[in-house]
Amino acid sequence: MTNPPVIGVLETGRLPEELTSDHGDYPAMVSAWIGADQADYKVFAALDGVLPDTPEAADLWVITGSRFGAYEDHPWIPPLEDFIRACRDAGRPMMGICFGHQIIAQALGGVVRKSAKGWGLGIHEYAPVNWPDALGPAPDSLAIQAFHQDQVEELPEGAERIAQSAFCENAALWYPGFAFTVQGHPEFATPYARALLETRKGTVLDPAEVEAAQAGMDRADTRADLARLIRDRMLR
Numbered sequence: 486m487t488n489p490p491v492i493g494v495l496e497t498g499r500l501p502e503e504l505t506s507d508h509g510d511y512p513a514m515v516s517a518w519i520g521a522d523q524a525d526y527k528v529f530a531a532l533d534g535v536l537p538d539t540p541e542a543a544d545l546w547v548i549t550g551s552r553f554g555a556y557e558d559h560p561w562i563p564p565l566e567d568f569i570r571a572c573r574d575a576g577r578p579m580m581g582i583c584f585g586h587q588i589i590a591q592a593l594g595g596v597v598r599k600s601a602k603g604w605g606l607g608i609h610e611y612a613p614v615n616w617p618d619a620l621g622p623a624p625d626s627l628a629i630q631a632f633h634q635d636q637v638e639e640l641p642e643g644a645e646r647i648a649q650s651a652f653c654e655n656a657a658l659w660y661p662g663f664a665f666t667v668q669g670h671p672e673f674a675t676p677y678a679r680a681l682l683e684t685r686k687g688t689v690l691d692p693a694e695v696e697a698a699q700a701g702m703d704r705a706d707t708r709a710d711l712a713r714l715i716r717d718r719m720l721r
Contacts (some may be wrong), residue, residue, distance in 0.1 A: 619661070
């Protein structure tokens with residue numbers, strides 16, 4: 486009998502405490518989003534300094550979102566960057582989400598900064614560009630939840646921009662033979678995205694920006710299409 490594929494989730498952030506009882510955690514969101522019922526999910530709390538012994542411990546690695554900045558001085562970030570480079574060198578596939586998108590770029594020589602454009606909130610739509618054959622036919626667009634200030638502003642050598650918008654030039658990146666990353670949050674279901682915005686309204690976020698993001702929450706997204714892409718093109 487063939488063993489089920491292993492999806493390793495590198496947990497780099499946690500939900501606000503007041504939302505965990507209703508929405509769980511990032512690894513649970515990732516597994517619910519990707520699906521792959523026959524896959525074996527293994528979670529490593531990277532933000533607690535827990536990392537796999539080897540890139541070969543999973544068939545696909547997923548780095549979650551986080552409230553931390555990739556450029557911040559936290560003791561767990563350099564070892565995570567080392568592991569990212571080890572996965573690249575081993576040819577072990579990796580998927581990066583928001584912080585994951587940023588830390589992969591930074592680990593490989595790119596630059597992440599807090600963008601002068603401010604917060605990206607709610608469903609954002611990105612146009613595919615130079616879509617790689619390895620990911621199948623190019624979609625008409627990528628439409629997923631956004632919740633970020635930081636952006637990848639300088640690409641590492643070998644990275645290819647494959648989706649963009651006026652707000653986020655490097656919205657999705659492709660590292661041939663290694664990684665696919667997105668700045669948005671395809672793992673965010675609408676109820677969580679709405680709740681997260683409300684918890685930050687009037688404190689971290691301007692109420693008018695939150696209201697604008699909430700007003701667009703009924704727009705169609707492509708998170709299911711992205712999950713299918715991960716299952717069909719990266720999980721082999």
